[in-house]
Amino acid sequence: MTASEELSLMKTKPIELFKIYLARLEEGVQLDEAQTAKFEYLKTLFIKEEE
Amino acid sequence: MGFKSYREIKDAIQSDGKFWHASFRKVVSNATVAGTWCDLSYSPGSPPANFYATEPLVAATLSSTKGIDNGGSVSPSEKYLKKLFVYSASTAFQSSTLMLCDYVMFYPFIDGDDTAEQILNNTVTLPRYTSGDGVRAMLVSQGSYTGNVTFSINYTNQAGVSGRVSPLVTTNTAALAATIIHSGTHVGSAGPFIPMQSGDTGIRSVQSITFSSPNGGIIALVLVKPIAEIGINEVTATFATPSQYENFYDFASGNKIEDGAYLNFICLPNASLAAAVVSGMLITTWG
Numbered sequence: 588m589t590a591s592e593e594l595s596l597m598k599t600k601p602i603e604l605f606k607i608y609l610a611r612l613e614e615g616v617q618l619d620e621a622q623t624a625k626f627e628y629l630k631t632l633f634i635k636e637e638e
Numbered sequence: 639m640g641f642k643s644y645r646e647i648k649d650a651i652q653s654d655g656k657f658w659h660a661s662f663r664k665v666v667s668n669a670t671v672a673g674t675w676c677d678l679s680y681s682p683g684s685p686p687a688n689f690y691a692t693e694p695l696v697a698a699t700l701s702s703t704k705g706i707d708n709g710g711s712v713s714p715s716e717k718y719l720k721k722l723f724v725y726s727a728s729t730a731f732q733s734s735t736l737m738l739c740d741y742v743m744f745y746p747f748i749d750g751d752d753t754a755e756q757i758l759n760n761t762v763t764l765p766r767y768t769s770g771d772g773v774r775a776m777l778v779s780q781g782s783y784t785g786n787v788t789f790s791i792n793y794t795n796q797a798g799v800s801g802r803v804s805p806l807v808t809t810n811t812a813a814l815a816a817t818i819i820h821s822g823t824h825v826g827s828a829g830p831f832i833p834m835q836s837g838d839t840g841i842r843s844v845q846s847i848t849f850s851s852p853n854g855g856i857i858a859l860v861l862v863k864p865i866a867e868i869g870i871n872e873v874t875a876t877f878a879t880p881s882q883y884e885n886f887y888d889f890a891s892g893n894k895i896e897d898g899a900y901l902n903f904i905c906l907p908n909a910s911l912a913a914a915v916v917s918g919m920l921i922t923t924w925g
Contacts, residue, residue, distance in 0.1 A: 590781055590856055591751035598694060620668065620680075620815030621781020621856050627691035628747075 590621045597625050605629040640716040640894075641925045647720075650925045657720065657924075658709030663917040664903070670911045671812045673823040675830040677778045677860075678916070679705070679741065679902035680816035688902070690780060690858035694747035696759040697843070705741070705900035709922045712897065717924040719893040722868055725880040728914035731870045735906040736916070737830065739862040740899040742766055742773060745844060750783050750853040755792075760843045764861070766896040770842030771796040773861050774831035776904070777809075777819045783855025785811040785819060791832060791847045791859070796840035804832050809853055818904065819857065830904055831862075865893050865901070870916070880918075895922060 588596070596604045608618060608626045618626055641647050650656040664683040670676045679688040685705050692698040702708065709717060724736060742765065745758045767773050775791065788806040795802045808826030809819040820828045834841065844859055868881050895901070901920070905911070 589751070590854070591749055594694070594747060594749055594856055597747075619781060624689040624691050624747075624780040624856070627689045628693070631691070 593622065593625060597629065601629055601632050605633050641718070646925050647923060650923050651720070654925075656712075656715070658707070658922045660707040660709070660920045660922075661917070662706050662920065663915065666911040666914045666916075668815050668912060670814065670817070670905075670907045671810070671822070672908050672910070673906070674810055674812050675776075675818035675821040675904055675906050676814075676911070677816045677818060678736075678905050680778070685902065690744055690746040690778070690860070692746055695745055695756060697743055697745055697762040699743050699762060699765055700741050700900035702898050702900050705902050706920055708895050708899055708901055708920065709924070712924040715924040717895045717897070717922050719866055719895055719920070720923045721882065721921040722866055722918070723880060723882050723920075724868055724870060724916060724918035726870055726914065726916045728911070728916070730907070730909045730911050730914040731916055732872065733908040734870045734911070735867060736870065736903045737867045737905070738865040738901060738903055738920075740766065740865055740896065740901060742861045742863055744858050744860040746858045747780065748777075748847055748857040748859060750849065750855040750857050753849050753852060755846045755848045757846050758844055758859070760845070764842060765898060767840070767863050768842075769796050770794070770840040773840045773842070773863050775841050775844060776831050776860050776862060778858045778860055779815055779817045779819050780856045780858055781815050782813050783809075783819065783853055783857070785809040785813060785853060787849055787851040787853045788826065789820075789847060789849045789853070791844050793844045794842045795834070795838040796842060798842060800845065802835045802838060804834060806850075807832060819853070830906070865895065
């Protein structure tokens with residue numbers, strides 16, 4: 588996915604993108620800077636979702 | 639309030655306890671390009687990295703506790719920058735310029751591939767410098783991008799006049815995260831800040847941004863108030879010369895720091911700063 592496609596997914600299906608990033612991290616794949624910024628934002632959303 | 643004499647400044651520091659020391663140390667995480675401004679708030683260290691990670695296109699602010707600690711709120715007293723001291727043992731930092739800024743507000747996750755007018759949400763307004771006077775805008779890349787396209791912003795100026803349009807500026811091709819994308823040495827570049835429409839002295843809010851062609855990447859539009867500038871002098875493998883800025887001597891009226899300010903640096907490097915370290919101390923005083 589391009590950064591723009593991931594951005595669209597972040598806006599429409601944020602939890603899905605968050606799970607994609609989590610899976611990559613669990614596989615040992617490092618996120619790039621753009622993905623890190625999105626991941627930091629998604630973490631705040633996911634914490635709210637869990638609550 | 640504020641200071642009326644050097645005696646009052648001396649008393650504030652020596653007898654009244656009205657001063658604050660804060661240290662900082664940033665490890666530049668990304669490569670940089672000589673002559674192209676970068677945002678050191680994106681780098682790890684102390685204070686921690688800032689990713690502009692809030693709701694896309696919606697105005698947001700940064701907490702002062704996440705930036706360089708400047709001593710908290712002191713109202714009704716007025717706080718000023720007393721001294722700025724920077725040091726680097728990394729030769730890459732030689733002849734670089736640092737600009738201390740108050741990051742007042744930002745709009746994150748602007749889509750660099752979208753050439754339609756992107757409307758920004760201004761439910762949140764400037765928490766400091768509320769008229770916008772002296773507030774400048776910069777575009778910071780939140781990841782890699784392509785660049786070499788023109789863009790403009792539609793904003794409200796310091797007098798509250800909306801519909802102001804910035805002159806067209808061309809983005810650089812540095813393609814690195816934390817880069818101020820309109821700065822550089824290329825044709826059509828601007829400095830660290832987006833130029834404003836003639837006659838304007840500040841930006842109160844930004845209503846939209848439009849790219850003429852796909853720039854690529856995701857970008858944060860950040861509104862800052864410049865506080866002070868300092869250069870890093872000689873740095874060799876065996877000797878580093880610290881740079882010092884003594885505010886009330888070098889700049890007689892003093893640089894005021896508002897309550898709640900999020901302070902951090904942008905940098906004009908003279909080389910790639912990847913893994914380079916800059917550290918120093920910031921001292922404030924109030925009266």
